[in-house]
Amino acid sequence: MAMTNHHFHSQSPGAIDPNSGYNSATRTFHSLRPPVPLPPPSQPLSITQYAFVLLNSSTSFSHDATSFLIDAASGTRVSYSQFIRKSQSLSDSLVSKFPQLSSQDENQNVALIISPPSLHVPVLYFSLISMNVIVSPANPLSTQSEIAHLVELCKPVIAFVTSSVAKQIPVLPLGTILIDSPEFLSMLNSSKACEIPKQVLISQSDTAAILYSSGTTGRVKGVELTHRNLITVIANLYHNKRESIDEEELSVALFTLPLFHVFGFFMLIRGFALGETLVLMERFDFVKMLEAVEKYKVTYMPVSPPIVVALAKSDIVAKYDLSSLKLLGSGGAALGKETSERFMARFPTVEISQGYGMTETGGAATTMSDQEESKRYGSAGRLAANMQGKIVDPGTGEALPLGQQGELWLQGPNVMKGYVGDNAATAETLTSDGWLKTGDLCYFDSDGFLYIVDRLKELIKYKAYQVPPAELEHIIHSIPGVADVAVIPYPDEDAGQIPMAYVVRSPGSNISESQIQNFVAAQVSPYKKVRRVAFINSIPKSPAGKILRRELVNHALSGASSRL
Template identity: 35%
Template structure:
């Protein structure tokens, strides 16, 4: 039986600066971060975090100020985030795939005061002609392209400013950080519309990932390879924050590359490797994995609207994971709503997203009335509890639309709950399309098509067509050597689905467009579809 995190660490602090100070006492000389042959111990991480906080203090970063990081996964990302949060400033991570205009829009809307980035990102998107009145400081994190001319704005130069700050003043500022203070503002992925800034507190983040870590079984002896980007809750909160809570060793990976992943697993004896289903699918499809020793893999955590049963089996049987757990969450819930337990039956882990984390209520509701639907019936997933965001930054109307007066967060996802409280996500409410008056959920079709031999990845959307209103369009990525065609796809669906669910169009792609967290960008597919079928 797994102990609750409060039982494991009853005195764990509920602000990030105090958490890292506590971890330094608990884990001391143990490696907190290992990167490119360099180890940073938990004691050193705390010292670096304090030095960064004092440096932010020296450039007049105050409680409530917004500070943004636009960089790939690296040790300095963690140190910078922990440093700014130690002053009560709010972390605003930027998606590394954003274009210049998109990044500028978020910096402007969030009123960011300081931007930490790399020379490569600054060269690609200098932002010099953008209207960013609040942005005062730009600091360059270590990178291969850092030129001597940039030394004044370098990370090391920035850290040196901390030497000028009075210790007593800093300690008072650090101690004033409250568990209920906003710790971060993560922007939603924007797969279905304009991104919104989601505010979550120190206490929310730590409590949620205490529970998550205890549930999945993350341990202090784990070597945790974090491929998921730090700007996303999967890489940040379920990533390095969870690792610090448990005393695990963090192995940041700046850029995904299958061979590098397998080399790192073998070299560092990686035990923990979470990711979107696409991560495991790519590893499984690469026969060169047999050239590497992946036997250290112990724990995998994944989740999406559609996780094929066969993928979970292959993760265990072919990649060697002892434990595979599926989970469900969204940015507005600090990243977690429900999760399976490792001792659940294999079929439950494969076919559901688990049950609500402790202290959180979950229901499938009628989207219009909020009344809970009957068990086994599809409804919009609503969640209420300590994990629900503080709100959208500077968007009170959107916040009121998302959170009811009695505290229920309307997720926009469609799900089914069973009598034991286990949730199965069937689709996004916004992904649903209507053909001849019938509601069609793409995830159901996708799940069927994953059973067709030769299909590596698939995504289904609805596209306009008269007189039906909308029809299905399937985008398929074939496995190497496969010879499946449009007829094979439609015939396979016709044998298992009602006629109105069979895709009208089938298109083959070399790869699906994904955001940095591995989710399919259906907005891009819809744009492609409109050009194709118009």
């Protein structure tokens, strides 16, 4: 396949600082990574075809001998050749049953997918995407009204769900198929599957997936990602893979991530493109995760920060042989320096690589590419290849010079097409010249590393000062006796808002409100002090590990003595 280098913008190299990637003339940050070759945009190519091309470019790879998927609980394995056969069989069965599903024109159909992680979900994704059907996976814990909202947004013609969810799905043009039914299983193993797949011509500008942004602010939005967006993300991860880890032995990745979330979604495609073995867990359980690492000799885990915290702090960890583990890829929220250091002290041979991305960027917009970069604790890495960034004053909209804090704006070929069925939200988030406003307060340092301070909307406004909850959470996390913490704004007549901490004590700990307040006060400016503390059994979080602050704010305001 012909690959060409496309610089996303013509750059005058003279003006770009080689250390930070900052161009002072345009006040824009450029990626310091070598440019990654991308296929010409006009070439018909789907993300699944592209993943096949990358997979087959590895000569030593055996489709029959290598497991692509393993079910952690049952030990069931699906080899690469079985996976490809099942995807092909499902496509053939769907085309013969619903000839109108696969379309060659502008009017692509959408398939809603609601299922816990299982060996069937990746087959569904690959099968539908290769038919030019837009996949739209959603959280299996969604309520009936949430599902109704998603259906309104993405307008699916068909749904693939487990029987437990079926009754919540409204009537769709082509109906609902139960993933856990004998009918579906027979579609995966139809002997009629053609040897030569019918090639559907797919334009890179076609939509491949509608994924839902976590909805921590306002209502959930459907993010439209094209094949081109995902090809860019996978190309970056493929060409900047870590030689030290990827080449030595077969890479076995354990997925604690939900496959409907952007992190799980693009990591699944990445795993396929790199010929890795992926171990899937139907529902997350910390002890079962440790058992799976030991049993399947897991080398790599993409995780959310709460899992890194638990690995660093939990006593159970010592009972398991985790010596196969080489790398954790942490995303979904920022990881504090204390947590990273505590983890490294316990696992000196395991690297933690942090990245930053959003559903709206189809995956990682900043990454760490080697051990040196991984030592930049608290940072989210450097801009991925083909990406540009700006730090913008949220008040004036002006781009700021190096070292200043402001809203991060991103531009690159992996930035979404827009929010499906919501032009107003798209116009608010994407500028006319293609910059994505992330809503995150950030800064770049003089070496081009990105630091995320907090969500702009989550900053606590104490008098005239802005207090980032994440900073206080990192400090409280470092206190022995604290298992978890979330800091929220609490209304106050004099100050407007004050920082309030919800704390989960470690088993056996009886740490007090005043001990926490004094510990924080010793380390921060007076206006950042934590002025209220409440103890709670657990912090509510999204499947990606983001704190659901709204729930805690509601809890605090209702004066709730009720336990969450």
